[in-house]
Amino acid sequence: MSKQKIDSSVKLGYDNWNLWDRYIKSTICRKNAYVAFDPEPVNLSAQLQTVPAAAAMTTMMSMTATTPTVTVTTAPSAEELKTYREELKEWRTVNNVAAGIILGSISDEVEHLINPEDSAKDMYDILKAEILKQSSGSSVYSTRIDLICKKFKDTPTLDNSEKHLTFYHSKNATLLAVGTGFDDSFLAFLLLYSFNSLEDLVWSMASTNIATSDVPINKWSFNQVAGKLREAMHNNIRPAEASSSGTNQSALNAATNKPTSGRYSGPPCTYAGCLKPKTHSTERCYAKERDEKNKEKDKKHKVKRAKKKAAVSSSESESGSDSSDSESEHTQKKRHHAKTLHNLKATVV
Secondary structure (H helix, E strand, O other), rough: HHHEEEEEEHOOOOOOHHHHHHHHHHHHHHHHOHHHHHOOOHHHHHOEEEEOOOOOOOOHHHHHHOOEEEOOOOOOHHHHHHHHHHHHHHHHHHHHHHHHHHHEOOOOOOOOOOOOOOOOOHHHHHHHHHHHHHHHHHHHHHHHHHHHHHHOOOOHHHHHHHHHHHHHHHHHHHHOOOOOOOOOHHHHHHHHOOOOOOOOOHHHHHHHHOOOOOHHHHHHHHHHHHHHHHHHHHHHHHHHHHHHHHHHHHHHHHHHOOOOOOOOOHHHHOOOOOOOHHHHHHHHHHHHHHHHHHHHHHHHHHHHHHHHHHHHHHHHEEEEEEEEHHHHHHHHHHHHHHHHHHHHHHHOO
């Protein structure tokens, strides 16, 4: 079921010969019918054999004329006829299979090319010849269009310019192989025209050299135009390379002669705790600045501790003074009560 779907999906058209060719051959092989592409067995009964005449000729006749011949039919043997009939039967069977596969695998646009009564091999050969001829015509047309419309749009370099020249030479060689190539002078014009750009120095230099030469423009060959373009390409690239090289050398010299602003060249640092004295001065020593900041912090911390201690001592002294005042007041009260009591006793007596 799946094989039938695959088989029916491949239909020969004008644009899929290679795919269809592989498919049709593999299908016929799977059906054991590839013998259909062999010639049809020859009928032995129809074969004719030419033999010399049996009549004796005189010496004079043999010297003045050729030996006459006659055509006779030789009857094949019974074994040869049996073999022929078996081979013919087998060939017709596989031919019907192969022809059926081919007729079922062509589209409506190409079915008019063949006669269903022909052998499978004849149908295959006709389809191949007609479709490849059509495909070749389409390829020729597109190749000619490519050559006419080709433009050189890249930044000119020796590499891409050679590829551009090779494109024209190889494509036209393909066309010449089938008798449809451009003549040499027209191909030279197409090559030169592909550089036609007001901003392209290669076009300007090459076209000027050609226009000012003694050779008429229609007499220039492809190789001559290619040579002028190569010459213009070399002349166009060398100044640019020289300029680029000069610029790079100037930049290198400037970098070499430029003072290194990031490197310290003054007197070294004399601070005792400095680890890299040659990289800065004493005034800008990080270790010195760090230690001074730490000393300042320690000093502030000591002052703060002293103030806190003084505040605690003041608080304790005030507390002690209050305590002594209350004790003296209590003593005075006791003395007053004692004196009052003594006075009362004296009065009573």
